[in-house]
Amino acid sequence: DRGRGRWHLFSSQDTSREQLNDRILWKEEIAQALREERFELYFQPIIHLATGAPCHFEALLRMRGKEGGMVFPDRFIPIAEKTGLIQNIDHWVLDQAIETLARNPGMRIAINLSANAMDDPTILSLLKQRIQRHRIAPERLSFEITESVAIDSLSSATRLMRSIQDLGCRFALDDFGSGYASYAYLRQLPVDDIKIDGAFIRDLPNNREDRIFVKAITDMAHGMDKRVIAEFVENTDILTILEEIGVDCAQGYFFSRPARLEDLR
Numbered sequence: 001d002r003g004r005g006r007w008h009l010f011s012s013q014d015t016s017r018e019q020l021n022d023r024i025l026w027k028e029e030i031a032q033a034l035r036e037e038r039f040e041l042y043f044q045p046i047i048h049l050a051t052g053a054p055c056h057f058e059a060l061l062r063m064r065g066k067e068g069g070m071v072f073p074d075r076f077i078p079i080a081e082k083t084g085l086i087q088n089i090d091h092w093v094l095d096q097a098i099e100t101l102a103r104n105p106g107m108r109i110a111i112n113l114s115a116n117a118m119d120d121p122t123i124l125s126l127l128k129q130r131i132q133r134h135r136i137a138p139e140r141l142s143f144e145i146t147e148s149v150a151i152d153s154l155s156s157a158t159r160l161m162r163s164i165q166d167l168g169c170r171f172a173l174d175d176f177g178s179g180y181a182s183y184a185y186l187r188q189l190p191v192d193d194i195k196i197d198g199a200f201i202r203d204l205p206n207n208r209e210d211r212i213f214v215k216a217i218t219d220m221a222h223g224m225d226k227r228v229i230a231e232f233v234e235n236t237d238i239l240t241i242l243e244e245i246g247v248d249c250a251q252g253y254f255f256s257r258p259a260r261l262e263d264l265r
């Protein structure tokens, strides 16, 4: 393809040409979407089971494609992470979340942080500056990082969590149980909330082992003064079991799908 008079070494570990082309196209598309403000935050309520009221809302990122269709984060976040654009996305999400808090007194929001954010020295100063500018009570903002990100970069994640908590914001460990789920990590990581991975929630009514696991995690978390959140709550059968187990909060299609804020009220 590159013409005669060249040689090129390939190895089976190389990313294929196709994957590379795909990545280049998507990188340009994501950069363009950032410039054209085609990103949007959707929100999904997280319900406090004892009261039935939302304790906070998780911000979930959406991208409008050039032709207007909606693109989900599983499609563009991994590419943004490989191409460095994820930093712009993390900052954009943080900015938008704080502006949303400023416009909606009493509301609380949780945002997802990428692996990249663990080593991003600017995120903390940006957070401080935005909180001061908008005079937001910091406890209204919570950050979610996945168990695997926290454990892969244990020391930088711990450091970031501490600094963010020193500012007064909360921290949640997302997708708990999908990887290590170990007491040793839980003891070291300064998290306020544990979000049990949806894979352990969706089959609760039919799977006794999952019920035992969720109960054990919940008791352990409560013993450590942490709150437990269950995701993927899709029906009343699941909800009833979670109430029996004593889980604190729940999120899922049973309560609401992620939506624009104005469509949630």
Ligand code: C2E
Residues within 6 Å of the ligand: 044, 059, 060, 061, 072, 073, 074, 077, 093, 111, 112, 113, 114, 174, 175, 231, 232, 233, 234, 251, 252, 253, 254, 258
């Ligand atoms: P996550 O943080 O684990 O978010 C939960 C995902 O489950 C969301 O998918 C949500 O729409 C979906 N969900 C919620 N309730 C239910 C339910 O009852 N049943 C089922 N089957 N699914 C449910 P979404 O919005 O497509 O996001 C996927 C992932 O992309 C998120 O997983 C998160 O890791 C990442 N992500 C989303 N927004 C952001 C962001 O702003 N920044 C970063 N870095 N990552 C984000």
Ligand code: CA
Residues within 6 Å of the ligand: 058, 112, 144, 174
């Ligand atoms: Ca999350």
Ligand code: CA
Residues within 6 Å of the ligand: 174, 175, 195, 197, 198, 231
């Ligand atoms: Ca999750």
